[in-house]
Amino acid sequence: MSDQTLNDLFLHQLKDTYFAENAILKAIPTLMDASTSDDLKLALGVHLDETSGQIKRLEEVFGIIGAKPEGVECKAILGIIAEGEEVIEEFAGSEALDAGIIAAAQAVEHYEITRYGTLYAWANQLGLDEAAELLKDTLIEEENTDQILSDLAESSVNEEADQD
Amino acid sequence: MSDQTLNDLFLHQLKDTYFAENAILKAIPTLMDASTSDDLKLALGVHLDETSGQIKRLEEVFGIIGAKPEGVECKAILGIIAEGEEVIEEFAGSEALDAGIIAAAQAVEHYEITRYGTLYAWANQLGLDEAAELLKDTLIEEENTDQILSDLAESSVNEEADQD
Numbered sequence: 001m002s003d004q005t006l007n008d009l010f011l012h013q014l015k016d017t018y019f020a021e022n023a024i025l026k027a028i029p030t031l032m033d034a035s036t037s038d039d040l041k042l043a044l045g046v047h048l049d050e051t052s053g054q055i056k057r058l059e060e061v062f063g064i065i066g067a068k069p070e071g072v073e074c075k076a077i078l079g080i081i082a083e084g085e086e087v088i089e090e091f092a093g094s095e096a097l098d099a100g101i102i103a104a105a106q107a108v109e110h111y112e113i114t115r116y117g118t119l120y121a122w123a124n125q126l127g128l129d130e131a132a133e134l135l136k137d138t139l140i141e142e143e144n145t146d147q148i149l150s151d152l153a154e155s156s157v158n159e160e161a162d163q164d
Numbered sequence: 165m166s167d168q169t170l171n172d173l174f175l176h177q178l179k180d181t182y183f184a185e186n187a188i189l190k191a192i193p194t195l196m197d198a199s200t201s202d203d204l205k206l207a208l209g210v211h212l213d214e215t216s217g218q219i220k221r222l223e224e225v226f227g228i229i230g231a232k233p234e235g236v237e238c239k240a241i242l243g244i245i246a247e248g249e250e251v252i253e254e255f256a257g258s259e260a261l262d263a264g265i266i267a268a269a270q271a272v273e274h275y276e277i278t279r280y281g282t283l284y285a286w287a288n289q290l291g292l293d294e295a296a297e298l299l300k301d302t303l304i305e306e307e308n309t310d311q312i313l314s315d316l317a318e319s320s321v322n323e324e325a326d327q328d
Binding site: 005006008016075076078079080082087091094095099103106107109111122150153154 | 241243246255258260266279314
């Protein structure tokens, strides 16, 4: 396998991220349903819509490099989502549930931030300018979502959880 | 379970992160051994030392809240580490290997950044000032490591991988 290049690594990572985004698309409604805060439900709903757009951008990037959009199992995102589901189960009915949901969603966001950050850097190094722009658009959205979740955590949600 | 509070969630997250740090301590030498760049080996070696200190800090935080240091299986970090090992195996002997190792290490860092960010915020909300300081020290180290890895990726390592 010693003839593999950054192009191969880029495609591998693209498939991993494509799998991850599709897994996230299925997982967000579970987080929304479990949330008790309307603001949190709203923020997750906005990110659900964004995720659909991010999947379309990844499909455009596949097209740019002449590859078929397909996923490769991403154990990382499956583990991150499984942990979120465990917290929802364990803290169901608890005043700390929303804080746990925010933490789970931020773990998802940080996984996406690191993957899109890497893909963006590699696209630049490979001279894939159009792909780099698409990946950067998503990276900015992910960073914004993470910030919105941090703001939510620091405002009402955690304060409610800490009242007793 | 409806009587669970942010204190319980904090302890749950602390155990998750303690498990993760110990898993990372075991995983870093594999990344170091596989790296071909001396700069990358050095950066990972520095982070290996830091990780031991971060585990001690977590043990101090357990002490502050009167709990015994213990881990709870963290599926997320296991998935992230497994993906890194897959990349090392698939790209062994490839010129893109170091770029893949950096991406794997950055995925680990981002997981730690999100968990320490959450723990720090919760420690503040719970009035655990001393714990918050310890967690912030680690958070800063993790962010620095991520930046060092980004700098490495943008300098020699990826350029070498992109030469053909």
